[in-house]
Amino acid sequence: MITSRFSKLGFILAAVGSAVGLGNIWKFPYVTGEYGGGAFVLVYLITALFIGVFVLISELVIGKLGRSDAVTMFETLATKHKKLWKYAGFIIIVPLIILAYYSVVIGWIFHYIAISIQGLPQTVEQSKDIFIGLLTTDIQTQLLYHTVVFVLVTAIILQGIKDGIEKINKILMPLLGIILAILLVYSINVDSFSKAFQFMFNPDFTKLSSEAVVVAIGQAFYTLSLGMGIIITYAASLPKDSNVVKSSILISIIDTMVAIVAGLIIFTLLFDKGAESTKGAGLVFISLPSVFYEFGSIGSFLALLFFIAIAFAGITSAISMLEPTVEYFENRFNFSRIKAAMICSIFFYVLGIAALLSNIESYSSVLMIGEKGLFDWLDFVCSTILVPIGGILVVVFIGHYMDKEAVENELIPLMGTALTKFWFFMVRFVIPFALIIVILNETGIFKF
Numbered sequence: 001m002i003t004s005r006f007s008k009l010g011f012i013l014a015a016v017g018s019a020v021g022l023g024n025i026w027k028f029p030y031v032t033g034e035y036g037g038g039a040f041v042l043v044y045l046i047t048a049l050f051i052g053v054f055v056l057i058s059e060l061v062i063g064k065l066g067r068s069d070a071v072t073m074f075e076t077l078a079t080k081h082k083k084l085w086k087y088a089g090f091i092i093i094v095p096l097i098i099l100a101y102y103s104v105v106i107g108w109i110f111h112y113i114a115i116s117i118q119g120l121p122q123t124v125e126q127s128k129d130i131f132i133g134l135l136t137t138d139i140q141t142q143l144l145y146h147t148v149v150f151v152l153v154t155a156i157i158l159q160g161i162k163d164g165i166e167k168i169n170k171i172l173m174p175l176l177g178i179i180l181a182i183l184l185v186y187s188i189n190v191d192s193f194s195k196a197f198q199f200m201f202n203p204d205f206t207k208l209s210s211e212a213v214v215v216a217i218g219q220a221f222y223t224l225s226l227g228m229g230i231i232i233t234y235a236a237s238l239p240k241d242s243n244v245v246k247s248s249i250l251i252s253i254i255d256t257m258v259a260i261v262a263g264l265i266i267f268t269l270l271f272d273k274g275a276e277s278t279k280g281a282g283l284v285f286i287s288l289p290s291v292f293y294e295f296g297s298i299g300s301f302l303a304l305l306f307f308i309a310i311a312f313a314g315i316t317s318a319i320s321m322l323e324p325t326v327e328y329f330e331n332r333f334n335f336s337r338i339k340a341a342m343i344c345s346i347f348f349y350v351l352g353i354a355a356l357l358s359n360i361e362s363y364s365s366v367l368m369i370g371e372k373g374l375f376d377w378l379d380f381v382c383s384t385i386l387v388p389i390g391g392i393l394v395v396v397f398i399g400h401y402m403d404k405e406a407v408e409n410e411l412i413p414l415m416g417t418a419l420t421k422f423w424f425f426m427v428r429f430v431i432p433f434a435l436i437i438v439i440l441n442e443t444g445i446f447k448f
């Protein structure tokens with residue numbers, strides 16, 4: 001049973017804290033760059049609305065009706081095959097695995113906060129050397145910051161829902177908003193802002209590929225923390241009279257706004273200095289630092305704000321990745337919170353060390369599986385295969401295996417009969433199908 005509950009605002013902020021993360025500030029801008037700018041943004045907005053909001057509603061309803069840890073909720077809410085559905089709850093292992101390398105990346109961000117203070121790289125080449133050097137040779141620094149993240153996240157989780165998760169989000173989320181607002185205002189006053197705006201909002205449909213649609217769906221799940229039992233777990237501590245539809249819409253809107261604002265800021269700065277947007281991790285960790293340098297003395301300040309913002313976003317997401325498994329151990333095994341937290345934290349900590357070592361030149365041969373190192377494998381398996389599978393389980397569960405009347409009683413008063421019917425149609429048939437296509441496409445089994 002869940003005893004402590006979020007306040008209404010606390011829940012929204014915690015869910016936003018989970019959703020807003022590296023996925024918004026780092027991944028969204030670079031996939032936008034890779035998949036054609038405005039056209040991709042448009043497709044993303046549509047998927048965020050129809051798939052993102054609809055699945056978010058599903059997860060909130062499951063949590064609100066289930067009121068327990070994810071595994072128990074799948075078991076108790078299933079109208080048939082309870083013993084089998086219980087296993088769907090084990091999707092909560094996915095965020096714990098993601099946390100292993102996510103924590104390492106937050107560690108890099110801490111290192112870049114230090115770099116913003118000590119002095120930014122002056123050229124892209126220098127910037128690249130610093131980043132590649134950190135990744136492939138510098139065990140000490142990465143281990144140090146990974147440990148800092150481990151301690152921080154564990155300490156917050158130990159304080160529980162209200163005094164830990166709610167409190168930290170109530171502090172960090174408003175600060176994140178303020179920092180992004182400052183950076184946005186600065187960017188708006190830079191000439192290339194209009195170019196960045198054009199790039200993001202003027203769709204050129206000739207650039208749109210079916211691949212982009214698939215990527216947009218995947219991004220919608222990852223960015224809203226869906227398909228991992230996270231929102232389900234948070235929602236188990238929803239205040240009784242929460243409106244799950246309004247909350248879902250609000251959470252998606254804020255998450256989307258953060259992604260778009262981050263994109264506008266990043267592209268404005270890049271375009272102003274005529275910089276190329278390097279692919280993947282390079283965008284934030286290689287291109288941007290040297291671009292910030294070119295802005296002169298204000299540049300280091302902007303860089304500092306920028307990396308602090310990502311750190312806040314990352315920490316609040318990291319906490320949400322840990323909570324579902326901690327609650328599982330507390331609930332099902334009657335472990336004390338501290339014991340449950342230590343088991344889960346040590347798991348991600350150790351796996352994270354293996355992941356970071358897999359990027360180190362001299363170790364990589366041991367930790368390579370095929371062409372990828374462990375670090376890349378964890379990311380690939382989790383975000384492209386397991387998260388969509390988790391998403392399928394969630395929508396199939398609520399669409400076909402939960403008490404239809406109970407779900408309707410929750411939704412019809414909030415959005416009417418017609419919309420509730422449409423929502424059922426989407427979660428029963430459309431979204432599972434879309435997710436199967438995502439998995440087939442991303443694993444290369446069937447390319448579109």
Ligand code: PFF
Pocket residue numbers: 018019020021022023024094095098222223224225228230317318320321
């Ligand atoms: N939604 C987060 C982001 O966009 O960065 C990522 C995330 C959060 C992934 C929580 C996994 C997770 F369990």
Ligand code: NA
Pocket residue numbers: 018019020021022023024222223224225255
């Ligand atoms: Na996000």
